[in-house]
Ligand SMILES: Nc1ncnc2c1ncn2[C@@H]1O[C@H](COP(=O)(O)OP(=O)(O)O)[C@@H](O)[C@H]1O
């Protein structure tokens with residue numbers, strides 16, 4: 241049914257004639273376009289031209305647009321173009337297409353690579369500033385919300401908070417236990433393997449105990465929670481933002497911070513220390529298991545050594561950090577969620593951002609705490 | 619009006635133990651605007667989604683553009699999909715592409731044409747549905763409800779299909795915008811020679827643009843035909859819908875306009 245389109249010059253008389261034929265349709269647009277461009281350049285210099293469309297059997301908007309392109313190319317050179325013998329409906333279609341304003345929308349211009357590199361740098365710097373501002377704003381809103389809830393405890397959303405504690409705390413226990421247990425095993429194994437060379441087996445327990453209680457336990461758990469719960473917070477709030485659910489809350493006189501953010505952040509602040517405790521215990525257990533099976537150290541000796549090596553201070557250092565890390569994760573995740581714009585792509589980007597930034601900030605915070613504890617001799 | 623473009627026979631569709639469509643038969647002729655009405659939740663969207671192959675069929679047959687879709691192979695089906703365009707109830711524009719890129723998307727997938735022609739075509743399509751050049755590079759989140767529907771229509775028409783499915787194209791628009799949209803569909807149908815399958819609640823659309831109307835109630839098609847045939851149907855839902863107070867007002871207004 242579809243016939244290859246063609247444009248041939250022909251006819252007689254003083255005006256030049258082009259005979260068009262075939263199917264001028266979307267499927268043939270790739271063949272027709274070069275023909276049109278060739279015709280436009282070949283007829284340059286002809287003051288008037290008649291295009292005979294009698295042979296055209298099929299004609300759609302693609303054909304019409306290309307015909308219009310030929311006509312425009314010629315009229316830009318002040319040359320007249322007549323079109324005849326367009327059949328019934330095709331005529332209407334062509335006049336419909338002719339009514340649309342000429343010229344395509346401008347493509348976005350690609351800047352030079354150096355310029356775009358600078359532009360990127362500038363935008364990234366400004367973006368960083370905006371991010372800090374958004375975090376500070378979220379922290380402020382959260383504090384205001386806490387004050388409001390303290391003044392009026394009935395406004396506190398207990399159900400929502402317990403629901404989120406269940407999700408980010410209780411349901412995370414199995415995976416946290418598994419991972420920290422394995423890390424505990426690995427640290428102990430590496431310790432025995434390397435310390436054995438200079439007969440320092442006994443100090444492996446010191447290393448495992450201090451490292452896990454002070455640093456690894458809380459850091460590992462915080463990073464896992466950022467990946468697991470922070471990302472879901474951002475995705476939830478972001479998709480609510482996209483569907484105007486947050487605006488709906490606001491118009492009902494409810495503050496989205498009270499309703500959505502406070503329960504989520506509070507749940508994290510409660511859950512993360514608990515998870516840290518559970519995770520640290522699992523890691524110590526893993527270390528003990530490896531000490532027994534690989535290092536040949538009986539459980540009694542392991543526990544006795546551990547008792548000597550660590551003090552409550554080490555445990556406290558780890559646990560004090562946990563709620564602050566939870567706060568950072570929660571605030572970053574919620575702030576990123578509120579920054580989601582209308583598109584699915586932006587939801588994905590903000591979710592990635594939330595995870596990357598909260599992990600980065602958790603590590604920075606850990607460094608600051610290390611300096612702090614060192615200076616107060618803890 | 620030639621042979622049927624859509625030919626549905628004894629279609630049965632359900633979810634779990636609930637049967638939504640119970641032996642539905644519909645024919646849509648070439649070159650007509652077929653309006654489809656029914657109460658909310660009566661299964662209109664389900665019928666549309668079944669015809670275009672998004673939902674599984676329990677029984678019956680569907681033939682579109684001369685091809686049995688329930689038995690068609692993958693490549694036959696894709697060939698048919700190129701020949702129809704669909705306007706979803708919510709627009710379903712790709713949120714991370716601009717209006718122009720949304721319209722170009724099917725072109726990019728199916729046609730091997732130059733970027734310049736693609737730009738020209740997408741701009742022309744958007745102009746044809748009444749989207750001005752300033753809005754061509756906006757993202758769906760920045761468009762109003764009416765504009766979203768227009769862009770979605772432009773995307774449905776991107777490949778110059780022979781058949782378009784419209785799911786409630788005028789719902790959510792103000793009466794003037796809805797009237798414009800009806801006119802647009804009429805014009806496009808005439809100039810492009812389209813066949814239109816339109817689900818609608820809009821009495822105005824039913825009276826002014828639809829050549830034939832089908833009514834879905836209780837999981838069946840209870841009346842098919844021109845507006846006068848429908849008005850003569852004794853089915854209680856049809857009576858309530860077309861003889862209700864709002865319908866009477868619309869009717870008298872249209873009578874005034876035509877006289
Ligand atoms: N994916 C689905 N799963 C279960 N039930 C559905 C699904 N889609 C639609 N339904 C049901 O089918 C019925 C018809 O829905 P629909 O066709 O969307 O109604 P409408 O006629 O308003 O477009 C409704 O009762 C709806 O609950």
Ligand SMILES: [Mg+2]
Nearest residue numbers: 662663707785
């Ligand atoms: Mg519907």
